[in-house]
Amino acid sequence: MAAAAAVSLRGITKRFPGVVANDAVDFEAAEGEVHALLGENGAGKSTLSNILTGLYRPDEGEIAIRGHVVSFSSPREALDAGICMVHQHFRLVPPFTVAENVILGDHRGEGRKFSVHPRRIERRVAELGERYRIAVDPRARIWQLSLGEQQRVEILKALYREASILILDEPTAVLTPQESESLFETLRVMADEGRTIVFISHKLNEVKAVSDRVTVLRGGRNVATVATSEATPRSLAALMVGHEVSLTERVERLVEIGEPVLEVDDLWAMGDRGTDAVRGVSLTVRSGEIVAIAGVAGNGQRELAETITGMRRPSRGAVNVEGRALGGGDARAAIGAGVAHVPEDRLHTGVAPSLSIASNLVLKSYRGRGVAKGPLLRLRTIRDHAARLIARYDVRGGAPELPARRLSGGNLQKVVLAREFEGSPRALVVASPTRGLDVAAIETVHRYLRDAASSGVGVLLISEDLDEIRALADRIAVIYEGAIVGELAAAVATVEELGLLMAGGRRE
Amino acid sequence: MIRIERRLVQPKWLSVAVPVGSLLAAFVLMGIVLLFTHHPPLHTFDRLLRAAFGSEQALNDSLVSATPLIFTGLCAAVAFRMQLFNIGGEGQLYAGAILGAAAGIALGDHTSWLSVPAMIVAGAVGGAALALVPAVLRAYFSTNEIITSLMLNYVGALVVTYLIFDSESYWRDTSSPTAKVFPQGKPLPDAASWPVSHVGSLVIPFGLLLGIVIATFVWLLYGRTRFGFEVQVIGDSQRAAAYAGMRTRRKILAVMALSGAIAGIGGASQDGDFRHTLDPRGLTAAAYGYTGIVIAALARYNPFAVCLVAFLLGGLQNAGFTLQGADFPSGLVGVLQGLILFCALGGELLIRYRLRFVRTPRASEAEAPA
Numbered sequence: 080m081a082a083a084a085a086v087s088l089r090g091i092t093k094r095f096p097g098v099v100a101n102d103a104v105d106f107e108a109a110e111g112e113v114h115a116l117l118g119e120n121g122a123g124k125s126t127l128s129n130i131l132t133g134l135y136r137p138d139e140g141e142i143a144i145r146g147h148v149v150s151f152s153s154p155r156e157a158l159d160a161g162i163c164m165v166h167q168h169f170r171l172v173p174p175f176t177v178a179e180n181v182i183l184g185d186h187r188g189e190g191r192k193f194s195v196h197p198r199r200i201e202r203r204v205a206e207l208g209e210r211y212r213i214a215v216d217p218r219a220r221i222w223q224l225s226l227g228e229q230q231r232v233e234i235l236k237a238l239y240r241e242a243s244i245l246i247l248d249e250p251t252a253v254l255t256p257q258e259s260e261s262l263f264e265t266l267r268v269m270a271d272e273g274r275t276i277v278f279i280s281h282k283l284n285e286v287k288a289v290s291d292r293v294t295v296l297r298g299g300r301n302v303a304t305v306a307t308s309e310a311t312p313r314s315l316a317a318l319m320v321g322h323e324v325s326l327t328e329r330v331e332r333l334v335e336i337g338e339p340v341l342e343v344d345d346l347w348a349m350g351d352r353g354t355d356a357v358r359g360v361s362l363t364v365r366s367g368e369i370v371a372i373a374g375v376a377g378n379g380q381r382e383l384a385e386t387i388t389g390m391r392r393p394s395r396g397a398v399n400v401e402g403r404a405l406g407g408g409d410a411r412a413a414i415g416a417g418v419a420h421v422p423e424d425r426l427h428t429g430v431a432p433s434l435s436i437a438s439n440l441v442l443k444s445y446r447g448r449g450v451a452k453g454p455l456l457r458l459r460t461i462r463d464h465a466a467r468l469i470a471r472y473d474v475r476g477g478a479p480e481l482p483a484r485r486l487s488g489g490n491l492q493k494v495v496l497a498r499e500f501e502g503s504p505r506a507l508v509v510a511s512p513t514r515g516l517d518v519a520a521i522e523t524v525h526r527y528l529r530d531a532a533s534s535g536v537g538v539l540l541i542s543e544d545l546d547e548i549r550a551l552a553d554r555i556a557v558i559y560e561g562a563i564v565g566e567l568a569a570a571v572a573t574v575e576e577l578g579l580l581m582a583g584g585r586r587e
Numbered sequence: 588m589i590r591i592e593r594r595l596v597q598p599k600w601l602s603v604a605v606p607v608g609s610l611l612a613a614f615v616l617m618g619i620v621l622l623f624t625h626h627p628p629l630h631t632f633d634r635l636l637r638a639a640f641g642s643e644q645a646l647n648d649s650l651v652s653a654t655p656l657i658f659t660g661l662c663a664a665v666a667f668r669m670q671l672f673n674i675g676g677e678g679q680l681y682a683g684a685i686l687g688a689a690a691g692i693a694l695g696d697h698t699s700w701l702s703v704p705a706m707i708v709a710g711a712v713g714g715a716a717l718a719l720v721p722a723v724l725r726a727y728f729s730t731n732e733i734i735t736s737l738m739l740n741y742v743g744a745l746v747v748t749y750l751i752f753d754s755e756s757y758w759r760d761t762s763s764p765t766a767k768v769f770p771q772g773k774p775l776p777d778a779a780s781w782p783v784s785h786v787g788s789l790v791i792p793f794g795l796l797l798g799i800v801i802a803t804f805v806w807l808l809y810g811r812t813r814f815g816f817e818v819q820v821i822g823d824s825q826r827a828a829a830y831a832g833m834r835t836r837r838k839i840l841a842v843m844a845l846s847g848a849i850a851g852i853g854g855a856s857q858d859g860d861f862r863h864t865l866d867p868r869g870l871t872a873a874a875y876g877y878t879g880i881v882i883a884a885l886a887r888y889n890p891f892a893v894c895l896v897a898f899l900l901g902g903l904q905n906a907g908f909t910l911q912g913a914d915f916p917s918g919l920v921g922v923l924q925g926l927i928l929f930c931a932l933g934g935e936l937l938i939r940y941r942l943r944f945v946r947t948p949r950a951s952e953a954e955a956p957a
Contacts, residue, residue, distance in 0.1 A: 096592045096594070390830060411834075414831075424826070427826050427827065429827070429830070430827060431820045434820065438816065438819070442827065442830075445813055445817075451813050454813055455811055455813075456812060456813060458811070
């Protein structure tokens, strides 16, 4: 890397009340380089990128762009300096067209004019899409696009503004393996033109596949910057967590598969937009078995989980638990029948965030005999119950009276799991149970799920993380546009085959 | 440089210190207003406090002013706890006053043992019925309850005025020729007068005691029961409530009915405790419902704090009435009330955030060539 540093951060420190998010971080990325920023959740990756894009101001340290020290007082100044970011949650306006979104906030060029010329912008957007092989119809409206296509729009936005430094925050979360491949190719082309790509991730394989160098953050500090060619996934993982780890590998369980506990038969349900989100799903989960639903985000997984657990009314079809049909759209009935649910959005669905941990641990059992006496609650019993579960499930930093939102993601998930397991479920529907958790917490959650299956619960695991699915599942069903397009035994499933199915390709 | 940071822990003493501090700040700001309008601040405050709490007569009058505010304050607090913004306490109070007066008149002059409970029930039914209109619209058609309940206040005001001034209704006194020319409500029979109790030289209206009983009931209901637990969960996260299998729609209906019923009893108390007739002019001029919203906000939805704040604001209102004249504009108490609310809501910020004073290490001096 002889080229001049396109970006260099020196001694960046950013404090938030109670935490030092970045502690004297040095970071340098050269022109024409794909530089990965690797770290667990809470390692300070997002803070660092927010400083680079002008959203936060550092407490200490300085930023230099191509050798000049700068101080951004707003994201607009960072944009002017050629820094663009593709956020994990896209910053797009759904009812607007691709072209309109591209010029949105572009206060220098086309977007500044009183009247815009859609034709010209559309032509330019089409041109860029062509050149970088990320073509999107410039006249399509954002809401009509898949998440993968929306990501392309974000990248087009950066290209249109002639950004020289592009930051991508976990860009592959919404992509199939094949789509990720093609994203990497696009990034390479951009880097070869002399742009700087900062690629934020916690997935080691991707970092290995796309980057030239890797900077590993841990606990807010830069623990290492290494050339990717000299690193192995194992050595990176060790840097990331600070000690040797076993990568999520398949752990064999003693499986005693029993009777079907959860049977879904030709289930249809509408999404929030009023279109069919779940289209004729049929599947069976037997006692002791972990069945995974793999798929790219937004293919009806959330709606499927909600319909099975009674939060959403099916338009057709049936859900049977241990042979008995559940009334559709009745969460209380599903809970009563022994269907536990670990929802995707654990902070606002899985718990009531401002209520105490104790209250959240009885969120589903508050009607029961042990917790209530007539209309009155047994407050002492509730508190003792909470103290017991906090100890048993090792909820760090937890106290019965503490509001649930004060827990970290991993510990919050332990609270949800503790509550769901306490209800002695027959079937367990878990959606993205480890999203946003660090390696240690992922291990714990996986262990709990395996234990649940071993004790005879039928587990339906809905996840976008193929590593997780391959580590846990006995069978894998792939969902695409609300329908199951294939089912494989986990032992024989390959990533390529799963990826093909996730993209809607049929099995031969 | 001042920085605002989120507090990681909220110390207990703050929840007392901040309201008291806000109150003091409001008085300081009020002092500035008084200076600008050429009223000596300290002297004015002295008069105000004396007129509110300084003598037996003043205290008794303040208790009278506080009574309806307890009801409307609880009405707002009960609904706001579930993020259900019932702004209709005003109209629900009228509805309670209408039905309460009807019950009092209909039962005639027999016994208070029958008339008083009947008026309470009738008032509650009236308030609840009116509150159920926005409740049903919200629960089944996702209509914004703020708008619908607010609009019903105007309906309520027009109906209660119509009953006395624009019709020969059951409530209107038509017994004498003068009453026909100068419309007024039928006087309620003596049996419909609510009892008073005496503590020393203080006269405690029955409605005040009833309000405190209801406050206790609400406190128990929300803190100790399954119903209250569901209200808390729904108020915090509707999705979590749906996830836990709670019946949110029913809860919306129940909470709005409860909220309306409390305001309605407040209306019946106006008939039975104080006015002894259906008095549209007095009721609509007083704007108890809107003051109740202010009280609920100041009390941070705590039912006992509602009683306390109602007494405080009731006292100030009472003092305003007593003192208004050439040297004391009637708007001054309103200004003070507004300032108190303003400071209290500003003070909320201090409960959740803290200010940190930092010496500016770098602001623009780090700006370098580009």
